[in-house]
Amino acid sequence: MNVLALVGSPRKGGNTDTLVDAILSGAQQRGHTVEKVYLKDVEIKPCIDCRACKREPFFCVLADGMRNIYSQLDMADVIVFGTPIYWFGPTGPMKTLLDRLRPYVANHLLRGKKALLVAPAGDGPKEADLTVEMFRRSLDYLGAELINTVLATAYDRGDIENDVEAMTKAKALGAAI
Numbered sequence: 001m002n003v004l005a006l007v008g009s010p011r012k013g014g015n016t017d018t019l020v021d022a023i024l025s026g027a028q029q030r031g032h033t034v035e036k037v038y039l040k041d042v043e044i045k046p047c048i049d050c051r052a053c054k055r056e057p058f059f060c061v062l063a064d065g066m067r068n069i070y071s072q073l074d075m076a077d078v079i080v081f082g083t084p085i086y087w088f089g090p091t092g093p094m095k096t097l098l099d100r101l102r103p104y105v106a107n108h109l110l111r112g113k114k115a116l117l118v119a120p121a122g123d124g125p126k127e128a129d130l131t132v133e134m135f136r137r138s139l140d141y142l143g144a145e146l147i148n149t150v151l152a153t154a155y156d157r158g159d160i161e162n163d164v165e166a167m168t169k170a171k172a173l174g175a176a177i
Contacts, residue, residue: 001177002075003024003076003077003080004037004072004080007020010040012038015157016120018160019166022171025171026173029175035076037069039093039096042069042093045062046096047062047102053102054102054106055106059107073109074109076113081115081116081117085120085127089130089131089134090119090131101138110142110143110144115135115146116147116173117131117149120152121152121155122153150173154166
């Protein structure tokens, strides 16, 4: 299987990245192909609501880094969304990416795909409830399934190592893909 991780954190090597790596490591050990994209390194323009993606051939007309991400999403069997919680929601780059998934409403290319959500927060899992619901509803609308989440307590770099439960869950999810 192809596993694609989309990391919305601005910090490489931070808590979100560490949890995502734990999932990818387990998946790789099972023989799956893994790929990770740091959204901070990709130019993703905001959706301009032109609605071109609602007409044949059902793709976004904006020329930016999403073109590569669309190809990667099309090839993925499992998508790992990783975002720290900012003000009870995902980071700006992750929200912009979600907004740009609109072509998949019409082209149905995400139907049947599985997704995981990784979301560490300074005050713990209770801060992620709105983000989890947003992902669940969005993915359901697109025909994909949010199969599990890793919600963690972590704020400063390295804090995630203290959340043994979250680290254990991330490793187990990766190994179960």
